[in-house]
Amino acid sequence: MLINERAMESTEDTNPVKKRKTWQIFILIVILGLAVNLILPKFMDINETVTVLRDMIWWLVLFAVVSEALVYTSYGYSLKSVLDIQGHNLSVIECALIFISSYSIGIVAGGWIGSAATTFGLFARKGVRKSNAMVAGLLPSMLANIPLVLIAIAGIMALGFTGNLSQSQLVQYSIFIALLLLVSFGYLVGLAFPKTAFKVVNWVLWHWNHFRKKPYDPEDTQKQLNILISAWKQMGNGNWWRPLLGTLGYYGFDLLAMYLIFLAAGYRINPGILFAGYGLPLLLAKIAFIVPGGLGVIETSMAALFTSLGVPGDIALVVILGYRLISFWIPVLVGFLVTFLLNRRQIINEQVYSE
DSSP states (O other), rough: OOOHHHHHHHTSSSOOOOHHHHHHHHHHHHHHHHHHHHHGGGSSHHHHHHHHHTOOOOOHHHHHHHHHHHHHHHHHHHHHHHHHHTOOOOOOHHHHHHHHHHHHHHHHHHHHHHHHHHHHHHHHTTTOOOHHHHHHHHHHHTTTTTHHHHHHHHHHHHHHHHHHOOHHHHHHHHHHHHHHHHHHOOOOOOHHHHHHHHHHHHHHHHHHHHTOOOOOOOOHHHHHHHHHHHHHHTTHHHHHHHHHHHHHHHHHHHHHHHHHHHHTTTTTOOEEEEEHHHHHHHHHHHHSTSGGGGGTTTHHHHHHHHHHHHOHHHEEEHHHHHIIIIIIIHHHHHHHHHHHHHHHHHHHHHHHHHO
């Protein structure tokens, strides 16, 4: 869970990836997205799908869009809460814009690592101390796994109660949850055993960089580990509630958006089925982190789960594609626009300062 500090520092003045490579990856993602969204309807009755679209309650769709806006506002609140604890004063809107920009960059450049590095760089531009910017880039993303795990567990229970969960699936999902929690919070063992934690992390990173034939500095690892441990200690005395509350809103409003789209399509879904069809695909996407934005993994697994749990195929198709449109595609495009505007403002400020 440690990020090379030199890589993060480089984002202060430059984009985290070369522009040409970014656009190449983005075009590939768009092509894959079009493929998924064109192939998925082939398995459904297009006439029934058109009927569902014609009868949609569009004001509920609008509420779903508002709910998605609150998703990013909630994460912005989580970021602001972390920075407030460390003595910085940024607005929720500023933090939300930085998050949506970082999210989009993470889609095309290194997943959560690219996103965290971009968050680090953008906060550093705002005058946030480097150590605090690094914590803000990492801590909320780790806390966000708590509500996701809770939703996934509720989904597993719903599958069990309805008889749609085999023993092998239970074992598989349990392993996924354990891996996600281990990756997110395993390093907290360092709070109790800091020397042992450093030895383990140092051994892993040394061999990893040796394999990649990259330079490695154990002092950087020790420094970053100390920063993370210090950050978690600052979460004591109830300080962790506000960042966690923001991440609860992040997934809570996202889940609400999907529920509203179901209502807009004229289908009142059972909450247990909603938890299963929403939480488990997102859990799979977290494990399949090499797939940008869970593209294809989320759509196909949602379709399989919802239809197997009794949701009509035409309803499931409209809801899934509509949900992914407002929760993934639109935010990614908005994020790139925000990134462009933030970089442009930085260039203008540098020119004014140089004059």
